[in-house]
Amino acid sequence: MPDSHRDNNQRKGAPRLPGETCCGCGACSATCPTGSIEMLPDSLGFLRPSVKADRCVSCGRCESVCPSLHPRAEKDTVLGAFWAKGVDGEELAASSSGGIFGLIARKVLTEGGAVYGAVWTEGWRVEHARIDNASELHHLRKSKYVQSSVGPDVYASVRCDLAAGRQVLYSGTGCQIAALRSYLEGSACDNLLCAEIICHGVPSPKLWQLYVGWLEQRRGERLSGFSFREKEPEWERYSVRADFSDGSSWQVPYMDCWYMAAFMSDLPLRPSCHVCPFKRRSGSDVVLGDFWGIGGLDLGIGIREGVSAVVANTEKGLFAVQGLEDCRRGEVEYGEILAGNRSLELPAPVPERKPAFLKELEEASDLSPFISRWDFVPSRRAVWRGRIKKIKTVASECGTARTVAVFVKIAGKAVVLMAKGADKETLQKMAQVAVEELREKKRGGDS
Ligand SMILES: Cc1cc2nc3c(=O)[nH]c(=O)nc-3n(C[C@H](O)[C@H](O)[C@H](O)COP(=O)(O)OP(=O)(O)OC[C@H]3O[C@@H](n4cnc5c(N)ncnc54)[C@H](O)[C@@H]3O)c2cc1C
Ligand code: SF4
């Protein structure tokens, strides 16, 4: 945090807002009646509140609204858990997972409502914005792995839409949902549907800006489009794509993209994400994510185009999911979603090398030397060696020699799940299914 901002927050009578645990939601700024709080980037690009002490009237509203100071005590209830995917191939291709956000949004828009979500803006920044027309939906679609900023105008606009009796779909990370709920405390929210996206954490906006500069410098062209989630060759093995002003493009498997590999390492995540108090406590109606590990459940559905994991927390959320047309879905156990997606409940652990990484990032002005020092993209040989080692370890922990043999047989599938973070239980289940299949085959051969 720049010193001038820190000084401001420490003046006598100034509010006591959180330091490291601030999630950057901007609710304090939106709530301040005297416009005394500006959200400014710290040395890693994360937005933090800066209080103009001369304007502050010490009313304390910013402290009361802050979701990090007052996390919700109540845990979100699971009313239903589902796998779901849209049936329209084009819409599926245009979304990150099973396209369920787009389906809910389209319904709200068709009924005259407004939808809020994260969009790219000038200079490859990400902000929350409002749309009220389905032709604008593509701006909100797809995960942008950069923290989205939510300005005071967005909070005010949601309040205005609700006051006008309009239906509102608000999508965002758990902290953004908790912040909105806190901001709207006391307002009528019957028409509000909050869709939380499962959140692994948000990486440093400074890192992203440096990465954009690095890409453009290497190519000698301006970036004209960027997608973190291209379902090429398939959803589970997605790729990252950059388009340039001369019409050329660059597409690589996600782990061959330095920025994505850095994101997955947890090193550049916002410090508050490591102690996130919003997991299963955001106050959302429905949670949407990738159904990682669904292949192991053997549900007999096609998964190459993407499948969403959906958790309904409220009757409103359940109704929204069950009322969806143009989609296939089925009930699952909540634990089956959690097995492949620990981010649903657990914050990312703090990597040992994080302080060193952040210190260097604070000082970095050019990514090239930084990339060579922090090489996240191992050689393919090293990747395979690591995967095989992992398989052997899990297999030996899991049991029989036959299980090991089966693991080797289904290694192709297993490594994909492992790379996606599938845990031991999911892999064990896969192995059991495969063992049963082998037994079945043997019985068939014996008779
Ligand atoms: C930073 C980040 C981390 C994530 N981590 C996980 C994870 O660990 N596990 C998991 O299963 N899923 C995670 N997701 C969610 C997942 O990638 C999909 O966004 C989700 O499954 C919805 O997909 P969809 O096909 O239904 O909709 P899509 O059409 O892909 O819709 C994207 C939705 O995400 C919102 N969104 C996009 N970028 C941002 C952003 N930067 N900040 C806030 N909202 C944003 C949009 O507003 C929209 O609601 C993460 C998403 C983000 C942005
Ligand atoms: S205490 Fe009141 S006036 Fe001062 S910054 Fe907070 S909300 Fe604004």
Ligand code: SF4
């Ligand atoms: S309201 Fe949000 S941005 Fe403001 S201090 Fe709290 S967590 Fe940080």
Ligand code: SF4
């Ligand atoms: S991990 Fe938690 S604090 Fe970090 S962006 Fe996600 S919901 Fe917000």
